[in-house]
Amino acid sequence: MRDFIQILKRFIPPYKSRLGKNIFYNILSAAFGSVSFVLLVPVLNILFNVTEEVTELVPFELNKESLMTNFNYYVTLSKQHFSASTTLLFAGGFFVLAALFKTGFSYLASYEIVFIRNGVVRDIRRKIYQKILSLPLPFFSEERKGDIIARTTGDVQEVENSIMNSLEMFFQNPIIILIYLSGMIFMSWQLTLFVLVLLPIMGTLIGKVGKTLKKRSKEGQDKMGEILSNIEETLSGLRVIKAFNAEDKMDKLFTSHNEQYRQIMNRLMWRRSLAHPMSEFLGTIVVVIVVWFGGLLILGQTPLMDASSFIAYIALFYSIINPAKQFSTALYSIQKGAAAMDRIDQILNAESTILEPEQPKPLNGFNKEIEYRNVSFAYRPDRVVLKDVNVKIGKGQTVALVGQSGSGKSTFVDLLPRFYDVIKGEILIDGINIKDVSLHGLRELMGNVNQDPILFNDTIFNNIAFGVESATREEVERAARIANAHEFIMQTEKGYDTCIGDRGGKLSGGQRQRLSIARAVLKNPPIMILDEATSALDTESEKLVQEALDNLMKNRTSIVVAHRLSTIRNADMICVFHEGKIVERGRHEELLALDGIYTKLYNMQNF
Structure with missing residues (x-):
């Protein structure tokens, strides 16, 4: 119950006025319901012909005798006067x-x-999505995508079905009772008074069953996260699964998760x-006991109440x-929903390691240079990726980064837009x-073109204009021409509206890459980061993409991560990691001329 109260405190405040109306209407509904049962007494008295004849009104007082006497008078x-x-x-x-007012x-x-209910569920979903957008990349490297999807969908649905469904019972039934x-x-x-002694006993017995419900519910939701992760990995790696005849292996893994x-x-x-x-069973026992005790009150030598x-x-x-x-059932549902909310809170309460400054300094464009000063970085304490790196990149320069895989090149460029934060040293812009x-x-200030072009299930126009507000068709077409993409776009079924x-599964690798370049061209940033943008392409596609990249890098400061050394021969500076x-x-x-690591890499590629 404490968990439920905390959830209400967090998400109900925007709906205080509507909650007040709900409580007010519930009070009126319960009051008219109670009145309708009180009216049952004179109806029964008339039916049994035991109505006490009252010929005079008594002074009005708020007690049973006064009210019933005056009612019997009428x-x-x-x-x-009638019959x-x-x-x-x-x-x-x-x-x-009375029943009409009660139901109304x-x-x-x-x-x-x-x-x-629907407003709170919408707010929870939005908060999760906003939190996902705000969390830094290191968070997602530690979490399974399927589990995050499970919390955003299944767990929110469980909160809706369990906690939000219980809202009505929680605010209505106590008032009725x-x-x-x-x-x-x-x-x-x-x-x-006798009933009030019995009801807590019944509630205690019911409560004992619900204690383990939250734990079991959390186990189920964790397991569903594993199932969704399994499905997500299967969809992503279907080509590899089929190529290695691993269908049985994946089926057994999924079957195991599903059975658990x-x-x-x-x-x-x-x-x-x-x-x-x-x-229901305990309620029946209570009714029988109440009937027995009520019988004692009626059949005693001095009856304390009449039969009607x-x-x-x-x-x-x-x-x-x-x-x-219903209230006891709601308590069970709340326990189940609280377990789902605990999993959601693991995202909502996750701390961001990339913090915004309280009073940010103005950065008026890029005018002079980028400087990495004594920069070190590690993903974890035992895995240092960069050690005391010092680099200055002047405005308009093209700097290429080369070296073996895992030498720190991609990490170097990820530090500049603060996808990760340095653990030592500092990075300066102007x-x-x-x-x-x-x-x-x-x-x-920055545009990115990555090895794996990230596109969205949308039109070509919207993918190029992504992140650029109010982009016109002419601006998008101009960016596509610079990126050598206009021709193939016009050959598609609906052109820019395809x-x-x-x-981007309907396009080839080279076409997808040229769209991502067009997106960067349209943004028109002064600093461009290219992370192995041509390494996954065939020769013809690489030529078209390289031309697009050359167009993109004109009059810009560019940092290029490259495996193919032939693409960076004209760089102003090459850093070997x-x-x-x-x-x-x-x-x-x-x-x-140094005849060192770079020469070795260059000769290997030429060979």
Whole structure:
């Protein structure tokens, strides 16, 4: 219950006014429901012909004797002027009217809770998505994508089905129970006191079953995350799975996860299913005991209540049983939803290691140079990737990074837009530490073209214009021409309005790369980062892409990570990385003259 209260405190405040209306309508609905049961007493008295004749009104007081005496006065008056059957009809009309108001206000309460419920679920989904966008890349290298998807979809759905479905019961049923209980006290405080001793005993027994529900629920949601990860990996690696005849291996792995999930959910559902029959059985026991105790009050030597009042009391009490059962079921659902919320909070409460400065310094474009000053970086303490790197890159220069795989080249360029933060040293742009400027302002200066072009399941136009607000068709076409992409775009079915499929799957590798170059051209940043942009292409595609890259790098500061040394012969400076350090630097001819690591790499590629 504490978890549920915390969730309400976090997500309900924007809907306070609607929650207030819901509670108000629930109070009115419960009040008219209670009145309708109280009206049952005179109806029964008329039917049994035991109505006490009252010929005078008594002074009004807020107690049972005064109210019932005056009510019976009007019943007597009605019987004298009309007949008993007509009076019964009048009483029935009041009963129907009370029921109409009860159900009407109940609908209005439900109307408000639907708005709250769907609004809270929308807010949770949006918060998760915003958090995913704001978290740094290191977070996602530690998490499985399938598990993140499971928390965004399945866990949010579980919160909706469990906690949000329980909102109505949580705000409605306690009000019904309290008001109906007040009516029961009004009719017989002795019998109600006896009931109040029994109900906590029933609640305690039900609560014991729910203690393990949250744990089992979390196990099930964790396992579902593993299943979704398995599916995501299968879809991504389907070509490799088929090529290595590994269908049976993957099927066995999935079957194992699926069977474990079934067993967990069986145990969970068995406990959850126990809520209704247990509450019904215990409720029946309570009703029998109440009937027995009520009989003692009626059949005693000095009866404390009459038979018609007792029947109305039992009807009122039985109306409490169903809300109480629903409330106990809601408690089970809340436990299950709380487990899902715990998993969601692992994302929402994740701390970002890339922090925005409280008072960012203005970065007015790029005017002079980029400087890496004594920069070191490690993904974890035992894996240092860069060691005391010092580089200055002047405006308009093209700097190439070469070296073996794992030598630190890609990490070097990832530090500049602050995808990761240095652990030692600093990176300066025009003398300003990049940690002192806003992330948006910093990244606005840069464009990226990666080895694996990242495109979206959208039109060619929207992929090129991605991140550039209000781009015109003419601007997009001009960027595509610079990137050598216009010709193949016009050969597609709908030109720039052609949808390219998931991750650009309808295009070839070279076409996808040229679209990513066009996207960078349209952004028109002063600093360009190219991370092995041609390494995965065939010779013809590489030629077209290299021409596009040459167009892109004109009049820009460019940092190029390259495996094919032939593409960087004209770079202003080539930095050779080896085990996290820059061991050689200079122009192409100068490095060949050193006859060192660069010369070895160059000769191997020429061979």
